[in-house]
Structure formats: structure tokens, C-alpha cells
Amino acid sequence: MKEKANHPVRTSEKTLALIETLDTADGFRLTELDERLEMSKSGIHNHLSTLREHGYVEKNGDEYSLSLKFLSLGGHVRSRSPLYRHGRSKIDQLASDTGMLANLATEEGGRAVYLYQSRGSYAVSLDTHVGYRLRLHNIGIGKAILAHLSRERVEAIIDEWGLPKATENTITEREELFAELQQIRERGYATDNEERTEGLTCIGAPVQLDGEILGAISISAPTKRLGNAGFDDDITAEVESTAHELALDIKYAEE
Numbered sequence: 001m002k003e004k005a006n007h008p009v010r011t012s013e014k015t016l017a018l019i020e021t022l023d024t025a026d027g028f029r030l031t032e033l034d035e036r037l038e039m040s041k042s043g044i045h046n047h048l049s050t051l052r053e054h055g056y057v058e059k060n061g062d063e064y065s066l067s068l069k070f071l072s073l074g075g076h077v078r079s080r081s082p083l084y085r086h087g088r089s090k091i092d093q094l095a096s097d098t099g100m101l102a103n104l105a106t107e108e109g110g111r112a113v114y115l116y117q118s119r120g121s122y123a124v125s126l127d128t129h130v131g132y133r134l135r136l137h138n139i140g141i142g143k144a145i146l147a148h149l150s151r152e153r154v155e156a157i158i159d160e161w162g163l164p165k166a167t168e169n170t171i172t173e174r175e176e177l178f179a180e181l182q183q184i185r186e187r188g189y190a191t192d193n194e195e196r197t198e199g200l201t202c203i204g205a206p207v208q209l210d211g212e213i214l215g216a217i218s219i220s221a222p223t224k225r226l227g228n229a230g231f232d233d234d235i236t237a238e239v240e241s242t243a244h245e246l247a248l249d250i251k252y253a254e255e
Contacts, residue, residue, distance in 0.1 A: 027063030140202030
């Protein structure tokens with residue numbers, strides 16, 4: 001989980017707060033940043049000037065925004081992940097075979113981080129994207145990961161991120177979640193039946209290597225197309241087999 005800095009550097013914290021604020025929109029005027037941040041206008045301007053000098057912030061007219069340099073950094077980090085390197089083609093194939101939105105994610109800091117997505121012929125448009133972070137308890141890909149973490153780790157994740165309610169179907173009780181995670185381990189796949197988004201259903205399966213959970217894959221589709229069909233055996237089997245094939249690819253390619 002998140003570790004507290006022994007001696008936090010206030011200047012760094014201010015820079016990070018500025019970056020995270022800039023990440024919430026396409027552009028901000030200085031006055032808008034002044035309203036959102038606990039910093040003086042001159043301090044904000046100094047931080048922006050430094051970030052611009054090093055290529056991390058762009059200024060268009062009177063608006064500031066993050067630059068594509070962050071894409072370069074994030075892309076480099078992602079490319080070091082065997083899960084991503086070997087998973088892209090698998091996710092593309094899964095999306096093509098099912099026609100749905102296929103996802104690849106790992107866990108970091110107690111949340112799911114999307115590494116890759118691929119759209120099938122009738123994939124839905126969602127708010128998720130590469131790099132997006134979500135709580136684990138109410139998404140199929142997240143529950144597939146949680147089911148293969150130790151109880152102590154899951155407890156710690158719940159302590160930090162809670163079990164907030166997103167829809168009427170969201171699991172918000174700790175023991176109910178642990179009971180579901182047991183079922184996921186027994187059947188081999190996880191489901192999200194409108195637990196984060198009304199009208200959306202997901203099927204997720206873990207990617208495990210020698211007992212270690214590396215991440216998970218999932219497909220997402222409107223409930224009327226996927227959920228009401230009772231989680232078709234052919235579809236769940238394809239998700240599970242794709243996850244298993246990905247684990248084998250990583251195992252033998254990385255040896």
C-alpha cells in the first residue's frame with residue numbers, strides 16, 4: 001500500500017499537486033489553478049515555468065496543459081511489463097473473436113491500472129482508458145485480481161480504498177466480498193454484473209504465473225448482450241483460456 005514519506009518535500013508535493021490538477025482537464029488558466037490549489041498565484045506560475053522549461057507543460061494562449069512528455073515516460077514504464085508485451089496480441093485477438101471491448105490490467109497501490117484495451121466490432125465506449133485507475137471491488141478485472149491475493153492484502157486494500165457503492169449491485173460488505181472471491185477461485189473467472197456501471201457487464205480472468213498474480217484480462221459489454229445470456233460458457237471459456245495462454249507465453253518467453 002502507499003508508504004508515507006519519512007521527510008516529505010513540500011516543494012515536490014506542490015509540483016505533484018499541480019500536475020495532478022492539470023491532468024483533470026485539457027487546459028487551465030492561471031486564475032483557475034489559483035482557485036483549485038493551496039498555493040499563491042506567483043508560486044503556481046513559478047512551478048509552471050519550471051515544468052515548461054523541462055518540457056512537461058505546454059502553454060497555448062493563456063491556458064496551461066500537460067505535454068506529451070508524460071506519454072513517453074508512461075510508455076517506457078509500460079513497455080517494461082511482460083504482461084503488457086505479451087498481452088497486447090492476446091487482447092486484440094480476444095476483442096476480435098468476441099466483438100467486445102477487451103481489457104488488460106494489473107494491480108498497483110491497491111487499484112487496477114489499465115495497461116491495454118482493444119475494441120471489437122460492437123465494443124461499447126466507456127470512461128476507461130490506458131493508464132486509468134479503478135478500485136478493484138466492483139469490476140470484473142479487479143475481482144479476478146483480488147481473488148488471488150492473500151486475505152491480509154485484500155484487507156489492507158479495503159482499509160485504504162473502502163468498498164464504496166457505485167450502483168445497487170455493488171458489493172459494499174467485507175464478508176460478502178470475501179465470499180464472492182472464494183467463488184471466483186472455485187470457478188476460475190470473475191463477473192461484474194452492473195456493479196460499477198448500470199447496463200454494463202464484464203467477465204474477468206486472472207493471469208497467474210507460478211502462484212503469483214500478474215494481472216487479469218476481461219471483456220466488457222452491455223448487459224443485454226452478455227449478462228442476460230447467463231455468462232455464456234463459450235465466452236467465459238475464451239476469456240479463461242486467453243488468460244492461461246498469456247501466462248504460459250510470459251513463463252516460457254521470459255525464461
